Amino acid sequence: MPRSAVLQAPFSNPCRPRRSVLFMPASNARALEKARTLAADTLVLDLEDAVAPDAKDVARRQAAEAIAAGAFGRREVAVRINGTDTDWWAYDLRAVVKAGPDAILIPKVEDAGSVCLVADRMLRRGAPRSMALWAMLETPRAFLNADPIAASHPRLACLVVGTNDLSKGLQARQTVTREPVITALGLAMLAARAHGHAILDGVYGAIGDTDGLRVQCEQARDMGFDGKTLIHPSQIDTANAVFAPSRADVEDAGALIAAYEAAAEEGAGVATYRGRMIEALHVDDARRLIALSEAIAAL
Numbered sequence: 001m002p003r004s005a006v007l008q009a010p011f012s013n014p015c016r017p018r019r020s021v022l023f024m025p026a027s028n029a030r031a032l033e034k035a036r037t038l039a040a041d042t043l044v045l046d047l048e049d050a051v052a053p054d055a056k057d058v059a060r061r062q063a064a065e066a067i068a069a070g071a072f073g074r075r076e077v078a079v080r081i082n083g084t085d086t087d088w089w090a091y092d093l094r095a096v097v098k099a100g101p102d103a104i105l106i107p108k109v110e111d112a113g114s115v116c117l118v119a120d121r122m123l124r125r126g127a128p129r130s131m132a133l134w135a136m137l138e139t140p141r142a143f144l145n146a147d148p149i150a151a152s153h154p155r156l157a158c159l160v161v162g163t164n165d166l167s168k169g170l171q172a173r174q175t176v177t178r179e180p181v182i183t184a185l186g187l188a189m190l191a192a193r194a195h196g197h198a199i200l201d202g203v204y205g206a207i208g209d210t211d212g213l214r215v216q217c218e219q220a221r222d223m224g225f226d227g228k229t230l231i232h233p234s235q236i237d238t239a240n241a242v243f244a245p246s247r248a249d250v251e252d253a254g255a256l257i258a259a260y261e262a263a264a265e266e267g268a269g270v271a272t273y274r275g276r277m278i279e280a281l282h283v284d285d286a287r288r289l290i291a292l293s294e295a296i297a298a299l
């Protein structure tokens with residue numbers, strides 16, 4: 001590959017910040033209304049586990065009405081439908097696809113077939129090409145099948161890890177630092193990036209524990225996750241701060257690019273910057289970081 005191509009190599013989802021991805025039960029009209037005022041990058045209107053069986057009809061209707069009414073500004077809006085092992089998911093799609101969410105999130109995906117099943121039904125319901133499909137990995141089998149799931153369909157754009165259901169399935173304890181699920185997080189991360197997808201971390205259930213939330217956000221950011229799924233508005237600021245490049249990060253990235261370009265002018269393919277070896281790959285990463293920072297600023 002010529003060096004110019006390396007320097008401008010594409011990277012996954014360069015311009016869509018997903019630092020904070022807030023779930024809310026679509027049966028909760030107050031939460032749907034409040035979401036329009038919150039600083040979350042993405043909203044997930046839940047039709048699945050946060051909605052009681054008796055409230056599924058109301059939730060579907062409210063989700064569709066809220067999306068059709070709009071006023072979500074630049075926030076991305078996804079709908080989590082019920083799993084393909086239920087009687088509800090097809091009704092969910094029938095209600096919400098025509099309202100035009102940005103994405104449909106399928107919970108408890110265990111194989112490529114269920115992604116294709118939902119994708120086919122979305123097509124039949126008239127979903128535009130721009131409507132993405134996201135898949136939640138939440139069971140031991142899902143993480144073992146992460147690669148075929150990630151490769152399953154061109155509409156698939158994002159993986160989301162469900163660490164509550166995973167911990168249940170593993171009979172693992174939920175700890176702040178997550179050693180019991182770190183292998184699964186790594187498998188999901190490998191599969192997402194191998195196929196150019198975004199990837200979001202699981203929720204942190206201790207709503208008042210900002211320190212614990214920050215630890216998990218920093219861990220996820222360092223692993224490469226794009227952001228964290230959240231359950232309460234009080235968690236948004238922490239996720240937004242941790243997953244955004246700092247001003248110092250952006251300045252450092254700009255200086256690194258300048259140092260590399262100066263060395264490249266001299267015909268070198270490798271240089272040193274602040275005592276570190278830098279190559280074209282570091283320039284790609286610096287460009288990604290700057291692009292993310294600019295996209296956040298544009299919000």
Ligand SMILES: CC(C)(COP(=O)(O)OP(=O)(O)OC[C@H]1O[C@@H](n2cnc3c(N)ncnc32)[C@H](O)[C@@H]1OP(=O)(O)O)[C@@H](O)C(=O)NCCC(=O)NCCSC(=O)C[C@H](O)C(=O)O
Nearest residue numbers: 023024025030031034046050162163164165203231232233
């Ligand atoms: C957990 C909650 C039920 C708590 O609700 P509540 O008691 O109403 O909280 P507060 O009184 O502190 O709320 C303060 C105000 O904020 C609004 N609010 C609260 N939560 C949300 C929200 N998620 N989105 C939007 N707005 C929200 C309240 O309405 C109050 O507003 P105001 O009237 O102005 O005072 C509740 O937070 C909640 O339902 N959270 C989301 C639960 C959910 O969606 N769960 C599903 C996702 S979890 C998951 O996916 C796990 C995964 O599957 C896995 O396996 O790991």
Ligand SMILES: [Mg+2]
Nearest residue numbers: 138162164165
């Ligand atoms: Mg779950």
